[in-house]
Amino acid sequence: MKFVRTKSGNLTGLISLFLLVITGLLGLLAPILMPHDPFAVDIAKKFSVPSWDYPLGTDHLGRCILSRLLLGIRYSLGSALIIQLVAIVLAILLGAFVALKRGLIDFLFIRLCDILLAFPTLVLAFGLLGILGPSLKNVLIALIFTQLIYYARMIRGLFIGINEKDFVQAARITGTTGIQLIRRHYIPNLLPSIVTIVALDIGKVILEIAGFSFIGLGVQAPIPEWGMMINEGKQYMRQHPELMLYPGLAIILVVLLFNQLANRLKRLD
Numbered sequence: 270m271k272f273v274r275t276k277s278g279n280l281t282g283l284i285s286l287f288l289l290v291i292t293g294l295l296g297l298l299a300p301i302l303m304p305h306d307p308f309a310v311d312i313a314k315k316f317s318v319p320s321w322d323y324p325l326g327t328d329h330l331g332r333c334i335l336s337r338l339l340l341g342i343r344y345s346l347g348s349a350l351i352i353q354l355v356a357i358v359l360a361i362l363l364g365a366f367v368a369l370k371r372g373l374i375d376f377l378f379i380r381l382c383d384i385l386l387a388f389p390t391l392v393l394a395f396g397l398l399g400i401l402g403p404s405l406k407n408v409l410i411a412l413i414f415t416q417l418i419y420y421a422r423m424i425r426g427l428f429i430g431i432n433e434k435d436f437v438q439a440a441r442i443t444g445t446t447g448i449q450l451i452r453r454h455y456i457p458n459l460l461p462s463i464v465t466i467v468a469l470d471i472g473k474v475i476l477e478i479a480g481f482s483f484i485g486l487g488v489q490a491p492i493p494e495w496g497m498m499i500n501e502g503k504q505y506m507r508q509h510p511e512l513m514l515y516p517g518l519a520i521i522l523v524v525l526l527f528n529q530l531a532n533r534l535k536r537l538d
Contacts, residue, residue, distance in 0.1 A: 281529055281533060282529065282530055282533030282534070285526045285527075285529040285530040285533070286530055288526050289523070289526050289527065289530065292342060292346065292523060292526075293342070293346065295339055295342055296339070296340075296342030296343045296346060296347060297343075299336075299339040299340045299342060299343060300340075302339055303333070303335070303336035303339050303340060304322070304323070304324070304333060304335060304336055305323070305332075305333035305336045306333075306336070307332060307333060307336040307337040307339075307340045307493050308332065308491055309331075309332060309333075310330045310331055310332060311327075311330075311331035311332075312330065312331050313331065314327050314331035315327060315328070315329055315330060315331040316328075316329065316508075316509055317331070323335070325338070325511070325515055326511065328498075328501065328502065328512055329501070329502075329505055329509075329512070332491075334511075334512070334515055336493075337493035337498060338493070338495075338498075338515060338516065338519055340493050341493045341494055341495045341498060341516065341519070342519075344405065344478075344488055344492060344493065344494035344495075345475055345478060345479060345494055345495045345496070345519075345520065345523070346475065346523060348405065348408070348409060348478055348494075349471050349474040349475045349478060350471070351409065352409060352412045352413050352416060352474050352478075353416065353467050353470065353471055353474060355413050356412075356413045356416035356417045356420055357416075357420055357463060357467050359413075359417050359421070360416075360417050360420030360421040360423075360424050361424055361456070361463070363378075363417070363421040363424075363425075364420070364421045364422070364423070364424030364425040364427075364428055365424070365425075365428055365451050365455065367421070367425050368424075368425045368428035368429050368432070369428070369451075375425075378421075378422075378425070379422070382418055382421070382422045385418045386418060386419065386422070390415045390416075390419070390477075391477065391480075393411075393414075393415050394408075394411040394412055394414075394415050394477070394481075395486075397410070397411035397414060397415075398411050398481065398486045403481075403485060403486045403487065403489065404487075404488075404489065405487065405488045405489075405492070405494070408478060408481050408482075408486070408487045408488070412474060412477060412478070416470070416474070420466075423466070424459070424463070427459050427462065427463075428455055428459070431454075431455060431458060431459065434458075436454060461534075464534060465531060465534040465535050468527060468530055468531035468534055469527075469528070469531040469535070471527045471531075472523070472524035472525075472527040472528050472531075475520060475523060475524055475527075476520065476524060478494070478496060479494070479495050479496030479499070479520055480496060481496070482494050482495075482496030482497040482500060483496045483497070483499055483500045484500075485500070495516040495517075495519055495520050496516075496520075498512070498513075498515075498516040499513050499516050499517055502516075
């Protein structure tokens with residue numbers, strides 16, 4: 270029974286990874302795959318039903334929905350990946366520095382994290398966006414900052430936990446210090462845990478990006494981010510629910526795939 274569950278879990282993880290890779294490739298190749306210009310307005314073709322020319326129909330401005338969904342992968346999934354990558358790299362550098370220095374630097378860092386983490390992530394991001402103003406760039410800055418605080422504290426704890434391991438002590442005795450110690454011993458041993466945590470949070474970040482765009486604090490029209498597409502379609506929800514349905518399903522499917530992949534990585538970890 271355990272073997273069957275393990276085999277099923279491996280298959281689910283592989284399928285999720287495969288579908289996410291395909292989604293990423295669709296985003297990268299969007300300019301080639303898009304049947305129409307996603308920004309081209311043609312009022313004469315608004316609310317067109319699905320056809321060979323417009324596989325998912327058109328929106329209230331006559332723009333190709335499929336083209337906008339494909340390009341939206343770059344803004345929704347691509348932005349989430351950038352946020353996670355930048356945040357975790359900065360967090361590793363900051364967390365490692367604090368963990369190795371300890372003393373007053375560590376004390377001040379923990380107190381600062383306690384103050385910032387007292388606010389929910391979304392509240393802190395809302396505050397930063399209120400100061401910076403609505404735009405995709407500012408959403409990236411706000412979410413990178415909030416993720417960085419959380420990850421830096423977590424990685425600092427992981428580094429301290431591995432400090433007393435025998436192989437780390439042996440490396441120090443042989444003269445390995447600083448960047449070499451982090452690169453050769455800390456990161457290789459902590460990488461599986463870090464990858465799992467980052468993968469678990471990607472789905473949450475995608476939802477946050479979409480949420481900010483939906484309420485007007487994130488991506489601005491006419492950029493076809495999925496949350497913005499839902500925002501544009503909400504006023505036509507009764508007559509043309511597909512304007513909200515397509516981007517909504519895209520968000521749900523991608524988030525579920527990341528959650529499945531992260532759960533599998535967590536079991537392996």
